[in-house]
Amino acid sequence: LFRCLCSNSFSRPSYTPSRISDPSYVRIFDTTLRDGEQSPGATMTSQEKIAIARQLSRLGVDIIEAGFPASSPDDLDAVRSIALDVGKVSVGEDGHIPVICGLARCDKRDIDMAWEAVRHAKWPRVHTFIATSEIHMEHKLRKTKEEVVRIATDMVAYARSLGCSDVEFSPEDAGRSDRKFLYHILEEVIKAGATTVNIPDTVGYNFPSEFGSLIADIKANTRGIENVIISTHCQNDLGLASANTLAGSNAGARQLEVTVNGIGERAGNASLEEVVMAIKCRKDLIGGLHTGVNAKHIVMTSKMVAEYSGLHVQPHKAIVGANAFAHESGIHQDGMLKFKGTYEIIAPEDIGLIRANDSGIVLGKLSGRHALKTQLSELGYNVKGKELDDVFKRFKEIAEKKKHISDEDIEALIVDEIFQP
Numbered sequence: 110l111f112r113c114l115c116s117n118s119f120s121r122p123s124y125t126p127s128r129i130s131d132p133s134y135v136r137i138f139d140t141t142l143r144d145g146e147q148s149p150g151a152t153m154t155s156q157e158k159i160a161i162a163r164q165l166s167r168l169g170v171d172i173i174e175a176g177f178p179a180s181s182p183d184d185l186d187a188v189r190s191i192a193l194d195v196g197k198v199s200v201g202e203d204g205h206i207p208v209i210c211g212l213a214r215c216d217k218r219d220i221d222m223a224w225e226a227v228r229h230a231k232w233p234r235v236h237t238f239i240a241t242s243e244i245h246m247e248h249k250l251r252k253t254k255e256e257v258v259r260i261a262t263d264m265v266a267y268a269r270s271l272g273c274s275d276v277e278f279s280p281e282d283a284g285r286s287d288r289k290f291l292y293h294i295l296e297e298v299i300k301a302g303a304t305t306v307n308i309p310d311t312v313g314y315n316f317p318s319e320f321g322s323l324i325a326d327i328k329a330n331t332r333g334i335e336n337v338i339i340s341t342h343c344q345n346d347l348g349l350a351s352a353n354t355l356a357g358s359n360a361g362a363r364q365l366e367v368t369v370n371g372i373g374e375r376a377g378n379a380s381l382e383e384v385v386m387a388i389k390c391r392k393d394l395i396g397g398l399h400t401g402v403n404a405k406h407i408v409m410t411s412k413m414v415a416e417y418s419g420l421h422v423q424p425h426k427a428i429v430g431a432n433a434f435a436h437e438s439g440i441h442q443d444g445m446l447k448f449k450g451t452y453e454i455i456a457p458e459d460i461g462l463i464r465a466n467d468s469g470i471v472l473g474k475l476s477g478r479h480a481l482k483t484q485l486s487e488l489g490y491n492v493k494g495k496e497l498d499d500v501f502k503r504f505k506e507i508a509e510k511k512k513h514i515s516d517e518d519i520e521a522l523i524v525d526e527i528f529q530p
């Protein structure tokens with residue numbers, strides 16, 4: 110009963126990038142190709158980026174942040190190619206074409222390059238940012254608050270003046286910025302034409318309750334906020350990125366910035382699969398919020414990103430780790446064999462996972478007789494009574510010494526214990 114019966118039907122309201130009228134619809138903004146690529150060692154080729162962008166489009170993300178065009182000629186080329194490819198033609202069954210976004214500092218050259226790269230897309234977006242915390246303004250930018258507000262508003266207006274009607278603004282390090290200053294700069298960029306305001310917890314410093322109240326306070330105290338989309342961008346330095354992102358959506362954010370497998374700078378970002386599946390699984394807690402992601406493409410997308418970025422997924426990673434749907438202890442295996450909902454809250458097939466055996470049972474030293482008997486019968490051996498006792502005893506001895514017990518090990522046991530004269 111408590112297993113997430115995620116039907117694979119998904120709904121996306123008819124699209125105009127920043128203004129989907131359904132108030133419960135949460136846009137998924139994927140930044141695997143931008144923030145994700147900022148993970149040390151994760152550089153990808155243009156061809157790999159285009160392939161990932163196609164997969165993200167198939168997955169149904171609303172916005173693909175395809176790169177940071179001013180950072181290198183290769184990045185500009187890759188973003189332009191993505192804009193001309195998945196930014197123009199649907200790859201899915203439902204005609205969906207995602208917004209293609211390019212990142213730019215609050216700087217004319219950056220904005221020109223971002224616009225040049227994304228403008229070919231059906232739905233182009235420029236995302237510009239400047240830091241707003243005391244520590245960043247003083248030590249990194251060496252600018253006053255007034256200067257920062259002026260630069261931000263000028264650059265948002267500049268992006269609009271190029272013909273870009275979808276401009277996102279981020280006050281970098283918002284999680285450590287003064288709230289009153291945040292309300293002020295956000296009001297000014299909204300007046301200058303920003304259509305989405307993104308609230309980054311750039312150094313992953315916030316707690317979920319704190320980040321949720323930051324979003325709620327911005328919503329309550331910023332004039333003009335009702336005309337734009339509030340977004341979250343949470344880094345994972347304290348392992349709280351997905352929790353903070355969910356707290357943000359509970360408090361009114363309707364765009365969530367995430368990466369596949371949670372890759373990104375330092376400890377990474379909120380992970381797409383965790384955030385999307387939490388929203389799907391806990392509708393009861395999250396007030397009917399929903400996304401346009403077609404979850405059955407999650408596993409394939411995760412594998413593709415791991416392969417191309419070279420960042421392998423830890424086995425116990427939520428949703429997409431190799432062990433996320435594997436059961437080794439005897440008590441759990443017994444429960445799973447009786448009813449899958451006992452130890453699984455998501456049906457693996459709903460995220461596109463095909464398991465080698467239907468119950469996800471992995472034999473090891475903690476496994477019980479029930480699991481061994483089931484595995485034996487899947488291999489075609491009907492073993493019971495005294496024979497099963499003997500095989501189980503031998504199995505336990507081997508399992509003490511071996512981390513992974515394969516089907517071949519089990520078959521060898523049968524041959525030794527039963528078929529030997």
Ligand code: KIV
Nearest residue numbers: 238279281309311342
């Ligand atoms: O972490 C951050 O603040 C960012 C912004 C550019 C959104 O990546």
